[in-house]
Amino acid sequence: MQNVLGDKRAILILLGPALLLFTLIKLVPVLWSLGLTFFTGNPLSGFEFNGIENFQRFIEDPQALQALLFTLKYSAVTTVGQIVLGYGLALMYVFVLRNASNFVRTVVFFPTILPTVAVGLLFKSLFAVGDQQGPVNASLNALGFSSVDWFASGDGTFFVAIVMELWRSMGFFAVLLYAGLLDIPEETMESARLDGATGFRLVKHIVIPLSLPVLLSSVIFSFNNTLKVFDTVLALNNGGPGSETTPLTLYMFNTVFGYSDYGYGSTIAFALTIMCFLVTLFIFRSSRRDNTRA
Amino acid sequence: MSIAANPLRKHPIAKLLAGAGVATLLLSACGANPGTTAAPGSEAKDTATAFSLLTPAENPIIRNEFAALAKDQCVSQDKALPLKAETVAQSDVVQKITLLASQDALPVSFVAGTAQVKPTGDLGKSGLAADYEKILTDLGVWDNILPAARSAVKAAYGGNMASLPYQFNVEGIFYNKKLLAEQNIKEPKTWGELVSALKKMKEAGVVPLTEAGSQGWPITRLLGNYIFRSVGPDALKDVQEGKAKLTDAKYVEAAQAIADLGAADLFGEGITSRDTDTANAQFLNGQAAMTYNGSWMLANINDPKQNKIGAENVGFMPFPAVDGGAGNSGQWPANAGAATALSAKSYGPKVGDWLTCVAENYGSSVMKNQSVVSGFRLNTPVENIPPLTAQVQGIVGEASETLLWFEALFDAKTTKDAQTNVSLLVTGQMAPKAYMELLQAGLGKAK
Numbered sequence: 001m002q003n004v005l006g007d008k009r010a011i012l013i014l015l016g017p018a019l020l021l022f023t024l025i026k027l028v029p030v031l032w033s034l035g036l037t038f039f040t041g042n043p044l045s046g047f048e049f050n051g052i053e054n055f056q057r058f059i060e061d062p063q064a065l066q067a068l069l070f071t072l073k074y075s076a077v078t079t080v081g082q083i084v085l086g087y088g089l090a091l092m093y094v095f096v097l098r099n100a101s102n103f104v105r106t107v108v109f110f111p112t113i114l115p116t117v118a119v120g121l122l123f124k125s126l127f128a129v130g131d132q133q134g135p136v137n138a139s140l141n142a143l144g145f146s147s148v149d150w151f152a153s154g155d156g157t158f159f160v161a162i163v164m165e166l167w168r169s170m171g172f173f174a175v176l177l178y179a180g181l182l183d184i185p186e187e188t189m190e191s192a193r194l195d196g197a198t199g200f201r202l203v204k205h206i207v208i209p210l211s212l213p214v215l216l217s218s219v220i221f222s223f224n225n226t227l228k229v230f231d232t233v234l235a236l237n238n239g240g241p242g243s244e245t246t247p248l249t250l251y252m253f254n255t256v257f258g259y260s261d262y263g264y265g266s267t268i269a270f271a272l273t274i275m276c277f278l279v280t281l282f283i284f285r286s287s288r289r290d291n292t293r294a
Numbered sequence: 295m296s297i298a299a300n301p302l303r304k305h306p307i308a309k310l311l312a313g314a315g316v317a318t319l320l321l322s323a324c325g326a327n328p329g330t331t332a333a334p335g336s337e338a339k340d341t342a343t344a345f346s347l348l349t350p351a352e353n354p355i356i357r358n359e360f361a362a363l364a365k366d367q368c369v370s371q372d373k374a375l376p377l378k379a380e381t382v383a384q385s386d387v388v389q390k391i392t393l394l395a396s397q398d399a400l401p402v403s404f405v406a407g408t409a410q411v412k413p414t415g416d417l418g419k420s421g422l423a424a425d426y427e428k429i430l431t432d433l434g435v436w437d438n439i440l441p442a443a444r445s446a447v448k449a450a451y452g453g454n455m456a457s458l459p460y461q462f463n464v465e466g467i468f469y470n471k472k473l474l475a476e477q478n479i480k481e482p483k484t485w486g487e488l489v490s491a492l493k494k495m496k497e498a499g500v501v502p503l504t505e506a507g508s509q510g511w512p513i514t515r516l517l518g519n520y521i522f523r524s525v526g527p528d529a530l531k532d533v534q535e536g537k538a539k540l541t542d543a544k545y546v547e548a549a550q551a552i553a554d555l556g557a558a559d560l561f562g563e564g565i566t567s568r569d570t571d572t573a574n575a576q577f578l579n580g581q582a583a584m585t586y587n588g589s590w591m592l593a594n595i596n597d598p599k600q601n602k603i604g605a606e607n608v609g610f611m612p613f614p615a616v617d618g619g620a621g622n623s624g625q626w627p628a629n630a631g632a633a634t635a636l637s638a639k640s641y642g643p644k645v646g647d648w649l650t651c652v653a654e655n656y657g658s659s660v661m662k663n664q665s666v667v668s669g670f671r672l673n674t675p676v677e678n679i680p681p682l683t684a685q686v687q688g689i690v691g692e693a694s695e696t697l698l699w700f701e702a703l704f705d706a707k708t709t710k711d712a713q714t715n716v717s718l719l720v721t722g723q724m725a726p727k728a729y730m731e732l733l734q735a736g737l738g739k740a741k
Contacts, residue, residue, distance in 0.1 A: 131576060256389075259705075260706070
């Protein structure tokens with residue numbers, strides 16, 4: 001085996017086809033999209049080189065700025081929610097429910113497998129107002145409050161989108177973090193307990209530091225996914241009202257497929273890619289310290 | 295080769311440039327070649343193997359009628375070139391047509407974006423959409439298109455006869471006669487009378503004016519009509535030509551009037567998220583007194599399963615006049631439905647036979663089968679037309695001057711901005727001036 005892996009030609013034969021396929025389906029479209037950022041037009045009208053105009057336009061475009069800020073706001077709030085709720089649930093599975101957590105894990109995980117568009121329509125109905133009043137407004141009325149038109153304002157839509165996304169995804173993060181918590185050696189926990197660490201102190205000084213790698217992976221996973229939010233806001237209120245809940249992805253989609261401007265759409269996609277890269281880099285950098293120190 | 299000896303490894307910028315170069319080469323191969331487009335009718339043979347028809351999934355009228363014609367009056371044409379109907383979601387039309395056209399795979403007849411078929415649009419510029427006027431004139435069936443419908447199509451598509459009037463819709467306000475009579479309200483003739491009537495209906499506990507607010511366009515139609523009535527029928531043409539701006543006082547006043555309707559809660563609860571089915575149901579169940587809509591709503595009104603208030607209880611009136619305005623209520627907003635273009639490359643004798651049959655029979659057939667008013671001449675008399683449909687048919691026949699809709703002359707992005715932000719206008723989250731400034735800025739960028 002060592003002889004085979006030591007032969008460069010053998011490595012080339014073994015890796016070549018997979019590398020070629022990866023290049024064709026992954027790198028070529030990426031480079032293509034990067035090239036498009038210097039053009040304007042679409043496949044029907046043809047493309048015209050316009051230098052860095054798309055980048056200048058992106059910087060000066062108030063709708064792009066609004067979409068960027070919404071994307072960051074949505075991503076930050078959702079990530080915090082997903083990690084806090086997911087970690088809370090994972091701790092509950094390990095320390096409270098223990099072996100009886102199977103049923104709860106399954107129930108909480110269930111929304112993860114539902115299609116986002118179906119969940120979007122479900123929440124649209126739950127928070128509906130008017131003739132087809134949803135249960136949320138019906139409950140408010142029963143408690144003596146007047147109905148709220150959640151989807152008439154950006155803040156209302158944002159609130160519903162966050163609640164919906166957390167309901168849908170917290171089970172997934174709970175399972176992810178639960179797997180990390182199971183890796184903590186029982187002996188370490190036991191010795192911490194013998195040293196008098198219980199409850200919150202045990203979690204703070206033993207559980208969190210030892211589950212930090214999986215916690216970090218979850219944060220990166222959550223941030224990168226939520227920065228690319230698309231179907232949630234599309235299904236819920238189509239990025240509205242106005243463009244108040246339009247993230248960069250939806251703005252890019254509208255620009256390319258609605259307004260047939262492939263060049264500017266690719267520029268928005270490029271900005272999103274850079275943003276994902278920077279966020280990941282920032283999280284990695286900030287975690288490069290010795291976690292065993294106080 | 296060692297890593298250090300590889301120049302690309304040493305210079306990441308060189309790698310980037312190489313990548314960009316590859317992308318540029320790929321792009322240059324991707325652009326369309328307008329010069330290869332054949333002139334309509336120049337092909338002696340048909341290139342199409344079927345009469346492929348791509349229509350919006352949400353509107354079955356055209357494909358249903360083509361299917362009916364294929365089994366009846368156009369049976370021989372269908373035998374020679376079988377009908378093959380396909381659908382596309384309205385929201386995906388521009389994307390789908392752009393990709394099909396760039397792959398030289400356009401259907402024979404297809405729905406297209408309004409901006410695409412104008413002379414300045416991607417299909418118009420490249421000559422991929424045929425000129426129906428030339429083709430139907432050559433076929434000797436041009437007279438089957440009603441003059442009012444011809445001018446409506448040409449006005450919408452920048453002078454191009456890029457579509458056929460498979461539907462000829464006039465728009466106005468449908469009202470519940472019984473509800474208005476109970477409150478002693480006569481058909482409003484002016485904007486002031488309309489607002490008073492709506493306020494009275496609100497006090498009576500019904501939704502005064504229901505609209506599918508989630509769609510945006512039913513509300514921007516009100517805005518456009520107010521502008522046509524106050525400034526005049528050329529108001530939006532003047533904006534397109536730079537003679538006027540949407541930020542001029544008269545235009546902002548119109549936006550203020552629509553914002554005031556929202557502020558007075560005259561659209562009812564949940565206007566911004568109300569969809570078409572809910573709005574139609576509100577009106578047809580008697581929960582709403584009025585709705586602004588197009589004559590395509592006749593299909594719902596004439597359907598007893600949907601209409602619980604009875605077709606005889608539904609009145610239809612024009613958008614009212616604005617006091618001191620330059621427009622009048624005799625000018626009807628009209629349109630010929632979504633652009634349904636013809637592929638210039640697919641045109642041949644068999645397609646010509648289909649078009650001849652359609653031009654001669656579609657008008658009567660669609661009126662008889664679906665009670666739809668089209669812009670085609672009725673060559674076979676149709677009996678038992680419902681009264682409201684007959685009224686609309688009369689309006690279409692007598693209309694001396696038709697109007698376009700608010701966004702008809704806008705580019706795709708400004709159209710979307712108008713329709714998505716109007717919900718902020720009617721809920722008081724965006725000032726009328728700011729709304730018009732947003733749209734004017736969009737128009738400025740598109741030029």
